[in-house]
Amino acid sequence: MAPFSSTAELHAYQQALVERRDPDRTVIAVCYGTGCKASGATELIDALKKAVQEAGCSDRVSVMPTGCHGFCEGAPLVVVHPRRILYTKVKPRHAADIVNKTALAGEVIEPLLFVDPDTGNKVVHEGELPFYAHQHRLLLGRHSTTNPEEIDDYLANGGYGAWARILDEQIAPEAIIELIKKSGLRGRGGGGFPAGRKWDSCRNAPGEVHYVICNADEGDPGAFMDESVLEGNPHSVIEGMIIGAYAIGFPHSRTEGYVYIRHEYPLARHRLAIALDQAREKGLLGDNILGSGLSFDITVNRGGGAFVCGESTALMASIEGFPGEPRAKHIHTVVSGLYGMPTNLNNVETWANVPVILNMGVQAYRAIGTEHSKGTKIFSLVGKVNNTGLVEVPMGMTLKDIIFQVGGGIRNGKRFKAVQTGGPSGGCIPASLIDLPVDFDRLDEVGSMMGSGGMIVMDETTCMVEVARYFLNFLRSESCGKCSTCREGIARMYDIVEGITRGEGKPGDVELLEELAEVVREASLCALGTTAPNPVLSTIRYFAEEYRAHIEEKRCPAKQCKALITYRIIEDRCTGCTACAKICPTDAITGVKDQVHLIHQEKCIQCGSCYEVCPVDAISVE
């Protein structure tokens, strides 16, 4: 079909789509985000398609791969529409039953239902899952009903409606900026800068081109918010960017768009490329979009795997073909960014919020969240929590509610110890602050930060010194290496912390770390350096006792630092079953069957295998 040349044509097409679609049609939606894909969703989809074919019901039942639903713990996930029956941990061998029993006969397959560990109740419908029930899924809500590779799915759900309404109601670009300002939307990529103010500054900066960039270089370990949004609903990001281009560069300037996306996100890249092609085919990108006079297209730029390229100036240098190194921002990128032109950069989640805000209205959006942090935030909830996955909650929800209500509490009944937020340059928040409402400012106050939304939950078996060492190790490799303070400072802080975990800590180490932290923070150029000491400073602040135990007593209270722990066999308990001796990779355990065994310390590498395998808890760790 020909591209839409006006909003009237778009509306007519959408109307026809809605009329043609049967809302009661049976659709078997399979989560096909990266997590479910890794858990076998590809094979599952093939098996379901085959089962549909064998049952001869392809006229009534379809199989739809979707983006990430969020409940990664239950991967792979299947939702059978229209009743939204949820099945978790589905295997290809269940395919025939799902088609024949659920899709065709409406029966619920009990063994595939999720069992709430708290109540023992089986959850039948997607919406009843406690994991989803406490969330506010403005952005993720459509993921289980949308095929991200079909623009028609987005259009049938009112997609590109925010953009069309701007044109229908002739809302001026400046008025859009005012709306975004009023909505209170703050950048979701880390800094939390008010998006409307950024757009305004960029619009007012002179230049023959105004660039609009989507930062999809999400590099925090354990974070996959932006990946999931791009995989699940790429058109929401594209629509946000079109509206941004209109607000920032129309009609006084030319506009061009870029998405800078990690090479390591093949599925997101694939789906984004499809979405861009489909948007172009429909005339939603290109010259004179919908007859508006706005010409705008988006180029995809692949990142090469450097964490620092998530920093705006490094990202722009990388697009230009230079090494990804940040530059001083005494002149802001909104004035002189990509190719020296005014450039507005926001991250994936920020752009996806734009059509949502305009669709639901500024007042309704402002009603969600806290005084200075509006709307929702997506977190990737990972670590020692029962329900790992992607969660979207209103700003201001307490850590306790996120971890215990949405996340279902700590695994294996262990004690909650700390949560690390904000990615590698964030901080560790201790259990004593569990009632903290999560928003930009409150996280800053306690020495952490929102970052892009990683949330790593830690239990009593996590050593906080080791956590600091882990993040320093990441940062010393991911610093671009330009500033001596960041490059050498992080590396030297790593040396000290690593020494402490090996039992080589000395009195004065903590003070030296604090001195180094100051110079790294104060004298480095970009946010990577100025925030890099956070993992060390926050663990020193809240877990000083653990540092002291490592340094003075050569003891790791969490029993994780290998150099500081000893495994022994408790003679009274050992039954001589030989399990430990069999699993020991260094043959450090000897003993005769049915007699007490012995660990030879000089051979032991503290791997903990014996501890895990002992059936009678006869191994102690000190």
Next chain:
Amino acid sequence: MLTFTIDGQTVQAEEGQNLLEVALAHGFDIPTLCYHPSVSAYGACRLCLVEVTQRGRSRITTSCNYPALPGISVVTRNDRIDRLRRLVMELILCRDPGNPQLQAMADRLGVDRTRLRFASRQDGCILCGLCERICRESIGADAISFVGRGHERRLATPFDEPSESCVGCLACAMVCPTQVIEFTQDADTRTIWKRTFTLVKCKECGAVLGTPEELALFQRKTGLDASYFDTCDACRKKQTATAFAAVTWGGQRP
């Protein structure tokens, strides 16, 4: 011209100048290892920290890449700046505690040793990037660049092979603040960055003029006649003086 203050003294600067060059031009003493007036400021060493107050807000920043702005006030030394500079110096010193140039700078800042573990590769390179900038910006050869990132960053030719675009001019070695870029030269050849060049000599006196690649590049850049590069500066001066004398005094000195 714009006006601001450095340590309370009013100074004037051109728009586009950075704080460090203005401060140095006015006789203020600010330490630096990565700044050179003939190339762009980069901000790698972080020694040139100053405190800038603008509209009531103060911040510590490097002066080499901070623009001179009207009305700001700049402090080049106070206890905090001194302490931070000493810490920066300790960090830089880790790269090669025995390097004489680094030791001299450490002495100047009152740092007698570094309390930190030394870097794994102690080749004296502090990754200031002056060699790379002089090669790219001033020479225009672009023969070396940074490789890798983080604590594995280093300077190298492409793929560590002898660089095809190197002209053997030695500008990198001359500008290096720690003097660790190695080169060798004998009567007829010069070797740098693993590449050996033959040397062109002055047709008059036999003094070394440079490499053929270097001379060709400079000829291209300056547009001078090729014969200009036949002789050394001293012989050319002598030739010019002789010719001048012939025209003026008929070859006879008065």
